[in-house]
Amino acid sequence: MNELLCKLTGNEQFDGKEWILDHIVTIIFWVFIILGFILSDGVTINWFLTELCNRFYRNAFLVLSLIIPVIAGLGLNFGITVGAIAGQLAIIFVRYFDMGGIGGFALAMLLSTPIAILIGWLCGILYNKTRGQEMIASLIVGYFGNGVYMFIVLFVVGAIIPVAAEHTMILPGGVGVRMSVDMGSIYYALENLLQVKFAPFMAGVSGLYFIWTVFKRFFKKLAIGEKRMSNLGFALNGGLSLALCLLFVYQIATEGSLTIVRKVPIGTVAMILLLALFTRWIMTTKLGQDFRACGQNQHIAESNGINVNRTRIIATIISTVLAAWGMILYLQNIGTLNVYTAHTNMGFFSVAAILVGGATASRATVGQALTGCLLFQAMFILSPEIGQSVFGQAALGEYFRTFMLYGVIGVSLGLYVWRAHKKQKLVLPPRDEVKVE
Amino acid sequence: MKLIKKLIDRIGVPTFAVSLLLLVILVMAGFMGQSIPTLLSDILKRVGMNGLLVLAMVPSIKSGTGPNFALPVGIEGGLIAMVCCMQLDLSGWTLLLCASLLTIVFCTLLGYIYGKLMNAVKGAEMTIATYSGFSIVALFNILWLALPFSNRKMGWMLGTGLRETIQLDSFHAAQIISDLGAVKLGKFLIPTGTLVLFALACLAVNFFFNTKQGYAIYAGGVNPRFADASGLNNDRSRLLANILSTIIAGLGIIVYAQGYGYTQLYNGPMMMSFPAVAAVLIGGATASRVSIFNVVIGTFIFQGLMTAAMPVANQLFSGTDLSDIMRQIIQNGVILYALTKVKNGGKS
Numbered sequence: 048m049n050e051l052l053c054k055l056t057g058n059e060q061f062d063g064k065e066w067i068l069d070h071i072v073t074i075i076f077w078v079f080i081i082l083g084f085i086l087s088d089g090v091t092i093n094w095f096l097t098e099l100c101n102r103f104y105r106n107a108f109l110v111l112s113l114i115i116p117v118i119a120g121l122g123l124n125f126g127i128t129v130g131a132i133a134g135q136l137a138i139i140f141v142r143y144f145d146m147g148g149i150g151g152f153a154l155a156m157l158l159s160t161p162i163a164i165l166i167g168w169l170c171g172i173l174y175n176k177t178r179g180q181e182m183i184a185s186l187i188v189g190y191f192g193n194g195v196y197m198f199i200v201l202f203v204v205g206a207i208i209p210v211a212a213e214h215t216m217i218l219p220g221g222v223g224v225r226m227s228v229d230m231g232s233i234y235y236a237l238e239n240l241l242q243v244k245f246a247p248f249m250a251g252v253s254g255l256y257f258i259w260t261v262f263k264r265f266f267k268k269l270a271i272g273e274k275r276m277s278n279l280g281f282a283l284n285g286g287l288s289l290a291l292c293l294l295f296v297y298q299i300a301t302e303g304s305l306t307i308v309r310k311v312p313i314g315t316v317a318m319i320l321l322l323a324l325f326t327r328w329i330m331t332t333k334l335g336q337d338f339r340a341c342g343q344n345q346h347i348a349e350s351n352g353i354n355v356n357r358t359r360i361i362a363t364i365i366s367t368v369l370a371a372w373g374m375i376l377y378l379q380n381i382g383t384l385n386v387y388t389a390h391t392n393m394g395f396f397s398v399a400a401i402l403v404g405g406a407t408a409s410r411a412t413v414g415q416a417l418t419g420c421l422l423f424q425a426m427f428i429l430s431p432e433i434g435q436s437v438f439g440q441a442a443l444g445e446y447f448r449t450f451m452l453y454g455v456i457g458v459s460l461g462l463y464v465w466r467a468h469k470k471q472k473l474v475l476p477p478r479d480e481v482k483v484e
Numbered sequence: 485m486k487l488i489k490k491l492i493d494r495i496g497v498p499t500f501a502v503s504l505l506l507l508v509i510l511v512m513a514g515f516m517g518q519s520i521p522t523l524l525s526d527i528l529k530r531v532g533m534n535g536l537l538v539l540a541m542v543p544s545i546k547s548g549t550g551p552n553f554a555l556p557v558g559i560e561g562g563l564i565a566m567v568c569c570m571q572l573d574l575s576g577w578t579l580l581l582c583a584s585l586l587t588i589v590f591c592t593l594l595g596y597i598y599g600k601l602m603n604a605v606k607g608a609e610m611t612i613a614t615y616s617g618f619s620i621v622a623l624f625n626i627l628w629l630a631l632p633f634s635n636r637k638m639g640w641m642l643g644t645g646l647r648e649t650i651q652l653d654s655f656h657a658a659q660i661i662s663d664l665g666a667v668k669l670g671k672f673l674i675p676t677g678t679l680v681l682f683a684l685a686c687l688a689v690n691f692f693f694n695t696k697q698g699y700a701i702y703a704g705g706v707n708p709r710f711a712d713a714s715g716l717n718n719d720r721s722r723l724l725a726n727i728l729s730t731i732i733a734g735l736g737i738i739v740y741a742q743g744y745g746y747t748q749l750y751n752g753p754m755m756m757s758f759p760a761v762a763a764v765l766i767g768g769a770t771a772s773r774v775s776i777f778n779v780v781i782g783t784f785i786f787q788g789l790m791t792a793a794m795p796v797a798n799q800l801f802s803g804t805d806l807s808d809i810m811r812q813i814i815q816n817g818v819i820l821y822a823l824t825k826v827k828n829g830g831k832s
Contacts, residue, residue, distance in 0.1 A: 173820065173824070176824040177823045177824050177826065179607070179826070180611075180823050180826050182608070182611040183610040183611045183823065184823045186611070186614060187816050187819050187820050187823065188820065190758070190816040191813065191817055193812060194809055194810075194811075194816060195813060197805075197812065198806075198809050198813065201805065201809065206801070222801075440629065440644075442629060443626060443629055446625040446626045446629060447626060449625065450619060450625070450626060452622070453615055453618035453619040453622050454619045454623075456618075457615030457616055457618070457619045460605075460608065460612055460615065461601065461604070461605050461612050464604070464605040464606075464607065464608045465605055468604070468605075
């Protein structure tokens with residue numbers, strides 16, 4: 048939201064209608080969430096924040112893994128599903144040997160990496176062969192990968208790879224993995240490393256952010272490479288963060304309801320933060336610039352001596368590996384691995400989240416991914432509550448959120464293509480006329 | 485060797501590979517003591533059930549929109565038509581005929597909106613179509629729950645909303661098309677009704693594409709700029725083709741439901757477009773070229789494989805759902821293969 052307002056003030060040629068069209072999905076979500084709070088009774092703010100934070104820690108990593116392919120011009124990589132599959136295979140392996148704790152978690156991440164690199168490489172080659180149709184290809188890759196994965200966990204394990212038939216993870220016949228695999232002590236391995244209370248954490252973070260905005264506003268020479276903030280931007284950013292900081296300090300002092308929100312797992316937050324910084328950092332490297340060049344125009348990139356095919360494959364590999372890690376992070380938070388279903392909706396959820404944040408098929412930032420993740424998960428929590436309190440049926444709310452899930456993807460992708468066509472028409476003379484002459 | 489290569493070139497890799505697999509499985513089934521006549525009649529039954537859904541691909545591919553991944557749009561149109569007729573407690577042939585007429589109305593409407601959408605998103609039709617399909621299924625999920633249908637035969641025992649599956653038996657409409665003039669030779673049963681219906685529909689679509697309007701759609705699909713230059717309204721052609729495709733899909737689900745004996749509401753139609761797309765691709769179609777022949781062959785091979793593989797796989801590896809895994813891999817593999825052949829693919 049901060050970023051949004053900054054842009055609002057920084058842009059001189061500001062067009063209200065364009066802006067609304069640009070952010071329509073985000074606006075709908077804000078309206079929905081605010082309405083949701085008003086309509087649904089019995090949703091307490093601390094329960095909501097606990098749920099929201101928990102879901103955020105779970106999903107943010109996966110959502111962030113989508114950014115690089117978008118910048119590299121591959122569109123939204125629904126194929127992170129196969130990345131998730133790589134993560135699950137690693138976890139099945141680790142749990143088969145009953146390894147747990149933070150060591151097991153790290154080993155799973157390590158093991159999933161080569162699998163994900165291989166899968167990502169294959170996907171990259173495929174996307175190069177399906178140029179212009181990468182998004183539908185990545186969607187189908189998810190289903191295809193699901194088939195292959197099923198074959199592995201249901202049949203190859205046991206029939207080809209010898210396993211102990213009496214192992215608790217293996218189906219009674221000695222072939223195939225059971226429906227659900229217990230994560231054992233990998234459950235919360237990362238979260239339990241270090242947890243900080245929510246209110247002090249938030250007070251600290253918002254306080255630090257306030258100091259940062261002051262710094263940025265008044266000592267512009269020291270903030271290298273950063274633009275000086277506009278007055279409005281400063282007032283909004285600084286004001287909000289200061290208010291937030293004071294609110295949490297007040298809450299701590301009075302032991303208000305915000306102090307009983309779930310603790311913040313520093314390990315998970317650190318991993319998300321590291322990935323966010325990594326994504327920003329890689330864009331400053333040569334490789335990152337190559338990504339951007341490929342995303343803008345493949346022909347020009349090629350004629351500038353960039354190996355477009357290779358760059359796109361690298362982008363896919365990075366995304367797939369990150370998705371595998373993200374899935375492991377997700378599962379250590381959930382506690383059980385539903386072997387046959389856990390990965391199936393990962394692509395949809397993550398893509399919908401990043402789109403809600405305001406990303407498009409050709410533009411995505413870390414900020415959009417994180418805000419989108421928050422907004423989308425908030426909708427997910429509130430939907431059944433609204434269904435329950437407005438219509439008396441929680442199921443209605445659940446169907447509604449499925450509708451929002453697919454609707455968001457459909458609407459934002461559709462709007463994106465439609466507007467791209469319109470812009471093209473404004474810039475270029477109608478192609479048909481040229482052809483006829 | 486050369487001969488095989490020539491054959492593959494002629495009929496395409498997916499058609500060749502999948503029909504070979506079908507042959508192997510049929511031979512295996514024979515050796516394993518499966519009753520071949522039963523298998524064949526099962527295959528015919530499923531060809532008749534699924535034929536129209538696959539046929540729905542023809543107009544959209546011909547118009548240049550690509551395979552109709554938004555098949556659920558038409559399917560939901562057909563379902564709501566059926567449910568409306570059931571609400572009036574119609575039964576038997578009256579139910580099916582009224583539902584068909586109503587389907588045409590609903591699907592024209594839905595197809596019009598969908599066609600407009602497809603015209604707005606040229607170049608990314610397949611992705612957007614897939615999500616249109618998913619979204620409409622989710623939207624209808626809400627409708628099934630919220631619309632005030634009151635016929636007890638369709639409701640849950642408790643609470644409001646429609647059931648997940650509605651038995652057509654209670655409306656005397658199960659298998660009535662299939663059984664119309666069915667021929668029985670020992671264990672071999674030919675569901676004449678659905679097959680004849682499928683054949684008639686194929687002929688009708690073929691006839692349509694031999695009219696002036698049909699040629700206009702085809703021309704727009706092959707070369708939109710040329711068609712535009714020749715004074716054809718390409719957007720209108722595409723709109724018409726998508727409406728037609730949606731209507732066929734709506735009628736297709738009625739035929740499917742009567743053959744199956746149940747109407748599946750809620751998430752039932754969600755994934756139905758993918759087998760249909762795969763079937764037409766297996767028949768030798770591409771994302772931009774299709775014929776009725778592709779539809780017939782494709783439906784037969786794909787449904788044949790699905791039908792024959794199940795008992796064979798179950799006998800070989802009991803307890804595993806290997807045939808469904810095989811379906812997923814083949815179905816999506818074939819679609820992926822077709823995507824690599826889309827025109828703007830290849831090196832930049």
